[in-house]
Amino acid sequence: MVDPGTTDLARGRGAREIYLAEIAKTRQFAAFLDGAEMESGPTGWDASMYCSDQYAGDDWLLVGDAGSFVDPVSSAGVMKALASGWLAAVVVNTCLSRPAMRSVALDFFQAREQEVYAGLARQTRLFLAQAAAGHAHPFWSTRSALLAEQDNTDFHRDSLRSDPSVTRAFDQMRAAPAMQMSRAADARIERRAAVSGREIVLERRLVSDRDPIGVRYICDVDVVTLVELAPSFTQVPEIYEACVRASGPIALRDFLLALSTLVARGWLVWRRGA
Secondary structure, three states, rough: OOOOOHHHHHHHOHHHHHHHHHHOOOOHHHHHHOOOOOOOOOOOOOOOEEEOOOOEEEOOOOOHHEEOOOOOOHHHHHHHHHHHHHHHHHOOOOOOOHHHHHHHHHHHHHHHHHHHHHHHHHHHHHHHHHHHHHHOOHHHHHHHOOOOOOOOOOOHHHHOOHHHHHHHHHHHHOOOOOOOEEEEEOOOEEEEEEEEEEEEEEEEEEEEOOOOOOOOOOEEEEEEHHHHHHHOOOOOOHHHHHHHHOOOOHHHHHHHHHHHHHHHHOOEEEEEEE
């Protein structure tokens, strides 16, 4: 990345020679490109955010910056590109080793790339909004306005702990001497695509009409197991012990947060017991 005000590239003088000279200074890239011929360019591109409408086709994937680019102030561009490359490798491996999962794997890559970009865009928007509030300068205010959008619901611990509906559900359950839980009428267990090792697989997830993508874990708690076990008990400690027996050690704080979230979001409904 270069500053257009301090480089000859901005004025188009010797761009090709400068680019090749910079490549020659490297070790791995120079060796990799030894003997290669440059067909055109280089072409400059500004550092604005962008994303693709489609990230996967029948015989191609858009990986890393080829698919989307996040604002450099997020400091997440390299991480996003590496994660995209890793996921692309998993998808390609799945297509080659399990042809029947090809369409599922490609659809998963498409959805995950969209999700990652949207998440980083939200984080960048929040950062820019904070900066714009404290610094009266077009650099911050303009960029903040361009990214103005509504935040999507997520399941990060901090977000859930500050969610009034989750807090309210927890307080109500804590005050109840006993309860009878049941799964909501539209909450169901269905299989959705997920990464397992080096392949895309279909795993069980909790889905509903409002959340068709579904969720498997909230705060590292297996909510599929949780909603299956909860109706069999009337006390929260009993539900917790059953989940530990079924899934292994679970932090009590995370368990309570996950259970409260399921109630707050309407996946689990309950009535006060005697």
